[in-house]
Every structure is written in C-alpha cells, then in structure tokens.
Amino acid sequence: MPKPGQRRHPRYEVQNVHGSLLYRTTVKVRNVSVSGLSLESAERLQLGRAYAIRLAGAGEAVDVHGTIRWCHLSSARPRPGGETRAVYEAGLAFDDVFTGSGRSLLGFLEHHVVLSPQQRLTGRFRADALLPAALEARDEFEVLRLSLSGMLVRTALEASVESRFALELRLRSGTVPLEGRVAFVQREEAEKGSVAAQLGIEFVGGTDEARGAVARFIAEELERGPGDPPDGSGPAAS
Numbered sequence: 001m002p003k004p005g006q007r008r009h010p011r012y013e014v015q016n017v018h019g020s021l022l023y024r025t026t027v028k029v030r031n032v033s034v035s036g037l038s039l040e041s042a043e044r045l046q047l048g049r050a051y052a053i054r055l056a057g058a059g060e061a062v063d064v065h066g067t068i069r070w071c072h073l074s075s076a077r078p079r080p081g082g083e084t085r086a087v088y089e090a091g092l093a094f095d096d097v098f099t100g101s102g103r104s105l106l107g108f109l110e111h112h113v114v115l116s117p118q119q120r121l122t123g124r125f126r127a128d129a130l131l132p133a134a135l136e137a138r139d140e141f142e143v144l145r146l147s148l149s150g151m152l153v154r155t156a157l158e159a160s161v162e163s164r165f166a167l168e169l170r171l172r173s174g175t176v177p178l179e180g181r182v183a184f185v186q187r188e189e190a191e192k193g194s195v196a197a198q199l200g201i202e203f204v205g206g207t208d209e210a211r212g213a214v215a216r217f218i219a220e221e222l223e224r225g226p227g228d229p230p231d232g233s234g235p236a237a238s
Contacts, residue, residue: 009148012222017143021157021180022166026132029055034106036066036093039133045071045090046158049137053092055108056131062108066092141199143169146222148215150180150202154188159199161185167201169214172221176213179205 028040032055045051045068054063071090094105141155151169159165159182167178184200203211 011145011147011152012218014143014146014222017146017169017171019141019143019153019167019169019175021139021141021155021159022168023137023139023157024166025135027053027135029130029133030089032109032130034094034109036069036091038089038091039135040074041071041088041090041135042085044073044086044088045135047071050095051092051135051137053136054134055105056133057108057111060108060111062104064094064105065096066094069093144198146214146218148203148211148218150183150200152184153199153201154196155199156196157199159185159197164204165201171213171217173213173217176210177206178203178210178214 025043030038030040047068050067052063052065054061069091071088074087074089076084076086139155139157141153143151143153145152161182163182165180167180169176169178180201181204182199183202186198188196188198
C-alpha cells in the first residue's frame with residue numbers, strides 16, 4: 001500500500017503524445033435567431049470559445065457551430081436540501097450563417113417558431129418549442145507526464161478543479177477513449193501573450209480495454225530503457 005504522499009503509480013515524462021478534451025453539457029435555449037441564440041447553463045461558458053450545439057424539436061434536429069460572445073451569472077436557484085444551483089446566461093453567435101448549415105437552421109426555425117417575412121432574417125424568437133440542447137466543445141492538449149492513474153497536460157482550456165471531461169488520448173496504437181477529473185490547475189503564460197494551463201487529470205472512467213491500452217503504452221514505450229530489447233524484458237522504471 002502506498003505511503004501517505006506517495007503516488008499509486010509512477011509518472012513518466014512523455015513527448016509527442018496529444019489528445020482532446022471533450023466538454024459536453026445540456027443547456028436551455030431561451031431565444032434564437034439565424035445569427036445566434038441566448039441560453040441558460042449550469043456552468044460558466046468561456047468567452048471566445050467555439051462550441052457545437054444540437055437544436056432539437058419534435059422529431060427534428062439541426063447541428064450548428066458558434067462562439068460564446070458574452071456570459072454572466074444570472075441567478076442562484078435553490079435545490080432540494082437547501083443547496084443553491086448557479087445559473088449562467090450566455091450568448092452564442094453562429095458561424096457560417098450564410099452557408100448550407102445556415103440554410104438548414106432557417107428551415108429548422110421555420111418549423112419550430114413563427115417567422116414573419118419582415119422578421120425572418122433579423123428577428124429573435126422565443127424557443128419554448130425546443131428541447132434542451134446538447135452543447136459540446138473540443139480542446140486539444142499535449143501530454144507532459146503519464147501514469148496508469150492520470151496525466152499532466154498542457155492546454156489552452158480554462159478548466160476548474162473537479163471539472164470532468166471525456167478524453168481522447170492519441171497513442172501509437174490508436175485513439176483511446178477515457179474519462180477524467182481535473183485535480184490540479186496551474187496557469188502559465190503561453191506564446192504571444194495567450195493563456196495556457198497545466199492540468200493534472202485523474203482517470204475516473206473508461207473501459208478495461210482503454211486502460212489496458214494505456215498500460216501497454218507505458219510498458220512498451222516508457223518503462224523500457226533505450227538499450228532494452230523490444231520484448232519488454234529490460235528493467236522497468238521505478
């Protein structure tokens with residue numbers, strides 16, 4: 001059993017290993033137009049960040065992409081048991097509204113809201129007929145250290161401790177799907193004044209096959225020394 005302060009699994013420095021953090025949440029659409037929408041979210045959404053959103057009505061859905069232009073805390077609503085739940089309001093501007101996706105959006109709106117000829121390009125309409133919407137974003141990361149229980153990564157994402165993400169870890173053997181919890185955040189200055197962060201991520205989900213792929217990568221690529229034979233019979237790192 002590990003002693004207090006001792007890690008369960010050794011960590012290894014890695015190079016040229018990358019992946020994606022997949023953020024998914026469900027939001028309520030308040031109103032919508034062909035240029036954008038306003039929504040309610042239980043989490044603060046990052047300004048300037050691109051999201052994909054699926055708008056769904058009765059038997060029909062449309063996928064669009066957009067960028068968060070504003071976001072603020074709207075209220076703190078009570079939960080059963082006396083706890084409060086933060087509610088954020090945000091505005092998302094659609095990308096490529098004059099392309100095929102924009103025409104698909106207009107057709108979707110015509111089926112689910114009432115558009116007059118004078119309003120169809122400029123009006124903003126209540127979204128009472130729409131179902132809760134699925135909001136998703138993808139952020140790339142570089143792995144700095146890796147172990148069987150987690151990893152340290154560098155990313156441009158502004159994440160908070162305890163945030164949870166679906167992960168795609170790209171190894172030599174292929175893309176490995178995992179789930180992770182942010183246990184540590186350290187901000188750092190990136191090139192040209194942009195902001196980056198180092199995130200310590202604990203693996204909290206994933207199939208046995210996915211965890212096995214990580215274990216094989218560590219055994220074959222990281223534990224084996226430069227002079228060890230390819231059958232893995234060389235000494236392991238401690």
